[in-house]
Amino acid sequence: MNCxxxxxxxxxxxxxxxxxxxxxxGPRPAMAQQDYPNRPLHVFIGFPAGSGADILGRYFAAQLxxxxxxPVVVENKPGANSNIAAxxxxxxxxxxxxxxxxxxxxxxxxxxxxxxxPFDTVKDFTPVASYAEIAFVLTVGAKSPIKTxxxxxxxxxxxxxxxxGATNQTAILSTEYYKQLAGLDAVHVAYRTAPEAxxxxxxGTLDFMIMDGTFAVGPIKAGKVRALAVTxxxxxxxxxxxxxxxxxxxxxxxxxxxxxxxxPAGTPQPIVAKLGAWMNQISRTEEARQFLERIxxxxxxxxSKATAARLQEDIVKWEPLVKAAKIEPQ
Amino acid sequence: MDLFANLATGFxxxxxxxxxxxxxxxxxxxxxxxxxxxxxxxxxxxMLLPVTFGLSPLGALIMLAGIYYGAQYGGSTxxxxxxxxxxxxxxxxxxxxxxxxxxxxxxxxxxIAAVGSFFAGCVGTILIAAFAPVLAAFAxxxxxxxxxxxxLFGLIAAVILAHGSVVKAVGMVILGLLVGLVGTESxxxxxxxxxxxxxxxxxxxxxxxxxxxxxxxxxxxxxxxxGDRRTAATVISSLWPSREEIRRAAPAVVRxxxxxxxxxxxxxxxxxxxxxxxxxxEKKTSRFSxxxxxxxxxxxxxxxxxxxxxxxxxxxxxxxxxxxSNPVMALMxxxxxxxxxxxxxxxxxDRPELFWGMVASMWVGNLMLIVINLPLIGIWVRxxxxxxxxxxxCIVVLCCVGAxxxxxxxxxxxxxxxxxxxxYVFGKxxxxxxxxxxxxxxxxxxxxxxxxxMVLSFGDPTIFLRRPIxxxxxxxxxxxxxxxxxxxxRTRRDEAFQE
Amino acid sequence: xxxxxxxxxxWAGILFIVFGCAALWIGRGYAFGTLTKMGPGYxxxxxxxxxVAIGGVxxxxxxxxxxxxxxxxxxxxxxxxLAAIVLFALLIERLGLAFAVVLVAVTASLASRDMRWSxxxxxxxxxxxxxxxxxxxxxxxxxxxxxx
Numbered sequence: 001m002n003c004x005x006x007x008x009x010x011x012x013x014x015x016x017x018x019x020x021x022x023x024x025x026g027p028r029p030a031m032a033q034q035d036y037p038n039r040p041l042h043v044f045i046g047f048p049a050g051s052g053a054d055i056l057g058r059y060f061a062a063q064l065x066x067x068x069x070x071p072v073v074v075e076n077k078p079g080a081n082s083n084i085a086a087x088x089x090x091x092x093x094x095x096x097x098x099x100x101x102x103x104x105x106x107x108x109x110x111x112x113x114x115x116x117x118p119f120d121t122v123k124d125f126t127p128v129a130s131y132a133e134i135a136f137v138l139t140v141g142a143k144s145p146i147k148t149x150x151x152x153x154x155x156x157x158x159x160x161x162x163x164x165g166a167t168n169q170t171a172i173l174s175t176e177y178y179k180q181l182a183g184l185d186a187v188h189v190a191y192r193t194a195p196e197a198x199x200x201x202x203x204g205t206l207d208f209m210i211m212d213g214t215f216a217v218g219p220i221k222a223g224k225v226r227a228l229a230v231t232x233x234x235x236x237x238x239x240x241x242x243x244x245x246x247x248x249x250x251x252x253x254x255x256x257x258x259x260x261x262x263x264p265a266g267t268p269q270p271i272v273a274k275l276g277a278w279m280n281q282i283s284r285t286e287e288a289r290q291f292l293e294r295i296x297x298x299x300x301x302x303x304s305k306a307t308a309a310r311l312q313e314d315i316v317k318w319e320p321l322v323k324a325a326k327i328e329p330q
Numbered sequence: 331m332d333l334f335a336n337l338a339t340g341f342x343x344x345x346x347x348x349x350x351x352x353x354x355x356x357x358x359x360x361x362x363x364x365x366x367x368x369x370x371x372x373x374x375x376x377m378l379l380p381v382t383f384g385l386s387p388l389g390a391l392i393m394l395a396g397i398y399y400g401a402q403y404g405g406s407t408x409x410x411x412x413x414x415x416x417x418x419x420x421x422x423x424x425x426x427x428x429x430x431x432x433x434x435x436x437x438x439x440x441x442i443a444a445v446g447s448f449f450a451g452c453v454g455t456i457l458i459a460a461f462a463p464v465l466a467a468f469a470x471x472x473x474x475x476x477x478x479x480x481x482l483f484g485l486i487a488a489v490i491l492a493h494g495s496v497v498k499a500v501g502m503v504i505l506g507l508l509v510g511l512v513g514t515e516s517x518x519x520x521x522x523x524x525x526x527x528x529x530x531x532x533x534x535x536x537x538x539x540x541x542x543x544x545x546x547x548x549x550x551x552x553x554x555x556x557g558d559r560r561t562a563a564t565v566i567s568s569l570w571p572s573r574e575e576i577r578r579a580a581p582a583v584v585r586x587x588x589x590x591x592x593x594x595x596x597x598x599x600x601x602x603x604x605x606x607x608x609x610x611x612e613k614k615t616s617r618f619s620x621x622x623x624x625x626x627x628x629x630x631x632x633x634x635x636x637x638x639x640x641x642x643x644x645x646x647x648x649x650x651x652x653x654x655s656n657p658v659m660a661l662m663x664x665x666x667x668x669x670x671x672x673x674x675x676x677x678x679x680d681r682p683e684l685f686w687g688m689v690a691s692m693w694v695g696n697l698m699l700i701v702i703n704l705p706l707i708g709i710w711v712r713x714x715x716x717x718x719x720x721x722x723x724c725i726v727v728l729c730c731v732g733a734x735x736x737x738x739x740x741x742x743x744x745x746x747x748x749x750x751x752x753x754y755v756f757g758k759x760x761x762x763x764x765x766x767x768x769x770x771x772x773x774x775x776x777x778x779x780x781x782x783x784m785v786l787s788f789g790d791p792t793i794f795l796r797r798p799i800x801x802x803x804x805x806x807x808x809x810x811x812x813x814x815x816x817x818x819x820r821t822r823r824d825e826a827f828q829e
Numbered sequence: 830x831x832x833x834x835x836x837x838x839x840w841a842g843i844l845f846i847v848f849g850c851a852a853l854w855i856g857r858g859y860a861f862g863t864l865t866k867m868g869p870g871y872x873x874x875x876x877x878x879x880x881v882a883i884g885g886v887x888x889x890x891x892x893x894x895x896x897x898x899x900x901x902x903x904x905x906x907x908x909x910x911l912a913a914i915v916l917f918a919l920l921i922e923r924l925g926l927a928f929a930v931v932l933v934a935v936t937a938s939l940a941s942r943d944m945r946w947s948x949x950x951x952x953x954x955x956x957x958x959x960x961x962x963x964x965x966x967x968x969x970x971x972x973x974x975x976x977x
Contacts, residue, residue, distance in 0.1 A: 189785050193654075362968075497887055731917075791865060
């Protein structure tokens with residue numbers, strides 16, 4: 001080391017000491033509850049920018065910004081089935097500035113799918129509102145001769161090696177549910193995004209795929225894939241001619257993933273009510289309904305209590321499903 | 331001919347004052363974020379998505395597209411000036427571009443990059459206009475097995491990229507592969523090498539990695555000597571390339587354009603290979619291959635052309651098949667969904683004014699960008715003459731702010747510091763960053779495609795040999811390995827003879 | 830006594846071996862699987878071994894063939910830069926963008942031998958103002974600018 005430098009550095013080391021002092025004495029921003037919001041709101045979405053979930057969330061975030069009067073910043077924290085985003089909000093300050101937009105499949109299902117979750121989806125969160133319900137669509141390639149779910153079931157039963165595609169937990173679980181109800185066997189091929197899987201569905205490399213309604217609509221209308229059924233309890237406005245899984249004869253199959261807003265447990269009730277009222281207001285507009293219809297979704301406007309009840313229903317539904325699908329918790 | 335009629339429709343739609351305004355806005359913002367370390371087109375476009383709700387579909391898409399290629403131009407600028415790659419595709423430009431800048435040829439490098447990109451952009455636009463459906467049909471043939479073969483080929487090519495020892499380059503590629511595997515593995519949802527840190531669950535982020543390993547490591551090593559390695563020639567360099575440089579760069583631009591155009595169409599990650607492949611081709615086929623790594627002008631011209639050609643053709647899968655080729659295209663698709671345009675419909679036939687308007691605006695955008703960037707060269711070169719002791723703290727600050735802006739996470743900043751130290755150590759040990767980075771980018775894609783191919787074929791490894799395209803690529807890879815090894819034997823024999 | 834004839838290659842080899850072993854150790858719990866049904870641990874393990882092997886080759890070669898020496902490091906300048914980056918990470922969320930940038934710019938400048946205080950302070954203030962204008966006002970990034 002150069003000694004000449006060391007000598008002349010005493011003044012510089014002093015400067016460094018000043019910086020460290022600043023660090024120790026550095027004040028932290030104070031919290032204020034009365035005039036919520038008085039700073040930007042942070043919305044955490046557990047999916048990457050540009051995904052169906054993200055587009056949906058960003059629409060609502062943009063509308064929320066108008067009502068709240070302060071910027072609403074969307075932060076994508078994809079990974080681990082939204083567990084990262086959920087984890088961040090679970091441990092954030094319960095002051096109403098950290099908000100989670102998350103799918104029911106994650107909130108209801110994570111507790112059964114992961115062994116060591118650092119948070120509890122019921123105890124560590126306060127539900128605020130629900131805002132959209134999405135349909136998943138069972139699709140096959142357009143060139144395939146299969147036209148109904150019954151035909152698909154018969155076809156799959158007659159073969160040994162079946163493949164299905166899935167990009168997220170909801171798709172995997174609904175497929176496993178279908179397999180269980182129909183008595184089928186098929187192996188799961190993972191893709192990161194629905195568009196990646198599209199060519200493989202189209203040309204029959206994948207035997208079938210249950211995919212996000214948002215991404216299915218385009219290819220269906222373009223004639224590239226055929227929709228055999230939707231997973232919701234009722235037919236959806238975007239695809240009025242497609243029967244539901246129940247109508248198509250698959251027992252009690254019903255999977256209606258919905259999106260909800262959550263804040264950390266302990267957030268003051270007035271803030272929860274205010275935020276919930278805004279979200280419900282947005283869902284009730286005609287513009288929102290039209291926007292959601294384009295992406296094969298329909299609006300929901302539950303308040304905090306109703307959302308909590310919905311979540312509880314889903315948890316009760318998911319537990320036997322996961323066990324029956326024999327999915328090992330991670 | 332139909333083509334002219336269509337282009338006329340397109341230009342008619344794109345060259346309105348409003349749409350030109352959107353194009354200019356997009357290009358300016360894109361150039362700005364391309365130059366600024368950290369914040370990139372994905373974050374910017376995602377932020378602007380809500381704004382597009384209220385715009386006309388064509389206007390919205392033109393603006394977002396402008397941001398995308400503006401960022402490409404801007405990213406090359408920092409790669410040449412301060413060894414900071416704006417995107418993974420600009421990494422290759424750092425290799426020779428930065429060395430050219432150090433030799434006082436920054437202006438020439440920037441000019442060649444800009445003009446080469448413009449040429450590539452024009453060709454790209456023509457390709458889209460004339461051949462979009464044909465190219466799309468070719469692109470669709472690429473599935474998991476073909477992508478695996480392509481990624482493997484790319485990794486072999488990465489070794490050629492290095493100008494030092496082959497063994498060390500292989501080691502760096504492997505190390506990059508390992509770092510690329512950090513994160514959650516998709517098929518089994520297992521977290522690998524994440525140490526329980528949430529920010530690592532999705533892998534190491536490219537931005538802190540590149541800024542640390544390239545830009546900051548360069549500063550660390552420059553501080554070991556007085557200022558940086560710029561010669562006195564910086565003061566008297568001219569802004570424009572010499573005739574010799576132009577003569578060498580021109581054919582490189584053409585070759586790069588072809589490579590970029592072809593690889594850019596592939597939805598599964600071909601574009602990232604474009605600049606690397608173009609550089610490798612130039613290095614192996616040039617008379618001046620010894621200059622590569624020290625400031626060869628072809629090493630800037632070809633990758634830059636490849637980049638931009640790839641950026642243009644990467645729109646094809648989206649516009650014709652509804653398949654996004656990269657995260658930016660996924661966002662564009664999001665913007666289209668918001669507008670009620672379901673991609674995957676035959677946009678060419680259903681909404682011709684949209685398709686042709688986009689094509690026309692691509693050319694307009696490229697024109698705007700070259701008009702913006704060429705005059706800026708003078709400013710950039712003057713910026714380089716600022717004494718280094720004032721310049722480097724600014725770079726450090728901008729890198730820090732940029733790293734933080736990725737995710738508002740301080741962990742990324744600390745990770746960047748770690749990579750800066752690592753890059754410094756690599757430099758001292760003669761290990762190169764470019765092969766590492768290529769391994770990092772290609773590794774996870776290669777693994778994913780291999781595993782998916784195995785699942786799809788129910789465990790039959792001959793799937794790669796039964797499909798014609800992947801077989802060809804694998805054979806090309808073998809040829810490439812031979813190309814690497816044979817010269818080694820020849821030099822060994824020569825050494826033996828001398829003794 | 831075996832002499833290290835190529836220090837750069839030798840230490841590069843050691844670096845590779847260390848990284849390879851570390852990766853093997855960290856990844857020891859991941860399921861391995863087979864080539865056709867690859868588990869998450871397959872590729873990391875294979876690559877780690879390959880890295881160790883390459884490191885071994887390099888180290889061995891470095892004892893036999895001459896090569897360039899490692900250039901000396903000044904150490905202090907590098908420490909100042911790294912300290913500056915770490916400082917930014919620690920300060921940005923406590924003191925806000927403005928103060929963090931000023932302190933970081935000053936700390937980084939300390940790495941240079943030719944540093945002059947008047948210049949540095951002016952530069953620090955300037956780049957702080959630029960960052961605030963650019964990132965917060967122009968690009969709308971949600972940074973905290975001031976601590977209060």
